[in-house]
Amino acid sequence: MRVYILTMSDKGYIGNREDKSGEVLKDIVRSRRWEIAGYEILPDEKEMISQKLCEICDMEKADLILTTGGTGVSPRDVTPDATLEVIEKRLTGFETAMMIEGLKKTPMAAISRAVVGTRKKTMIINLPGSPKAVLENLNAVIEAIPHAVEKLQGDQSDCAQV
Numbered sequence: 152m153r154v155y156i157l158t159m160s161d162k163g164y165i166g167n168r169e170d171k172s173g174e175v176l177k178d179i180v181r182s183r184r185w186e187i188a189g190y191e192i193l194p195d196e197k198e199m200i201s202q203k204l205c206e207i208c209d210m211e212k213a214d215l216i217l218t219t220g221g222t223g224v225s226p227r228d229v230t231p232d233a234t235l236e237v238i239e240k241r242l243t244g245f246e247t248a249m250m251i252e253g254l255k256k257t258p259m260a261a262i263s264r265a266v267v268g269t270r271k272k273t274m275i276i277n278l279p280g281s282p283k284a285v286l287e288n289l290n291a292v293i294e295a296i297p298h299a300v301e302k303l304q305g306d307q308s309d310c311a312q313v
Contacts, residue, residue, distance in 0.1 A: 154303035200233035238268030252291035
């Protein structure tokens, strides 16, 4: 699976903050033996994020996009808003699984507005900005990702065997 990692961080974009969450994502992708198709740090700019998501999906640069950062309620947190503008199908089951797992750890997880969805043949998953929350949220759904991507890309086999 080809995975594109996008970190949303104004400070990271200008080089004033180390991207620890992006590094966590790279480690997870490598541990699954998935390919890192690309990695970028973007500022918290809705239009720029939407354009990058469209570019990756429309040019089939990746099967999966993992974003980190910008999922809260501060004025600059626009990643979910940008994602909602570009997805064609929303995967609320993934969102729910991540929320449930987060709430087991902290009531602050309720602040997350992370969105999961698809555009064309690419799945997009928004993750929080902290390394710990990235790990917890992604682990809540990671086993379902390959199957979801296979189906998205046209796999016709039965999902459930009796």
